[in-house]
Amino acid sequence: MSKKILAVLSEYGYWGIELVGPLEKLEEAGYEVEFITPTGKKAEALPPSYDTTYVDPPLGTCVTTPLAAEKVKAFEATNRLETRQNLSELIPERPYFSTPDFLRVFEKYFSDLKIASEKVTEEYAAxxxxxxxGPIIDMVNNQRVHDLILAFYKKNMPVAGICYGVAPLVFARDFNERKSILKGKHVTGHCIEYDYHDGTGFLHTDLNMGPPPYVLEYILSDAVGPEGQYHGNFGKETSVIVDYPFITARSLQCSFEFGEQFVNVLDKGLKRYGW
Structure with a gap:
């Protein structure tokens, strides 16, 4: 099995410890993590994720610990994110239906996607x-991110998401079947109690979206259906769920536990955890 992991990062800001936490656990276990962004621009940590004075509005407390801030600043100083792939060059874009000679173009899209999917799943283990x-802007409703997820999902290979990195799993669907890949599964993600009322911001733009454009708890609950279950675990410090092939984590407090269970899935064949 490959010892390489592919990490997708937003170009509009990622939460520092949500990368650095699992990265640390994966590297301790001997895995090499490589990075990819939607259009190849460098990803950067959101400033609150290394600011120990930042008070999270819904939780009413400083959520960035001195340890997390130190680890995130140290990682950013390594310039490791200078080396990254461009998702728009890896995965083809699905054409508009108004494209001239649509059927031939559409057939080529599927043919090219099959080749790209085989390549990425041969090179990476998860x-x-x-x-x-940031993912709200350029990952959640990104067809290329969806197709990347499906490449691993269709080969029954691990797919791990934390915080708003869980949201793309709701929308990643086979184009012809259009059914949620989360149907019948157990997952976690931002519970409504953790959602902002205001101040959802991004790097490289002055946009204050106010609240997120969707309630992650609601769309996850709908996606899993009556046979599955969304676990908010509100009141518990962490919420990490493994329902293979998915490893999901609620928020930043889960970063290290998320990484530990990710490694357990890869190395010990863990199929269920947290429910």
């Missing part, structure tokens, strides 16, 4: 979707 507010 996929990591890193959270933060």
């Amino acid at each position: 996929l990591l979707l890193v959270g933060g507010s």
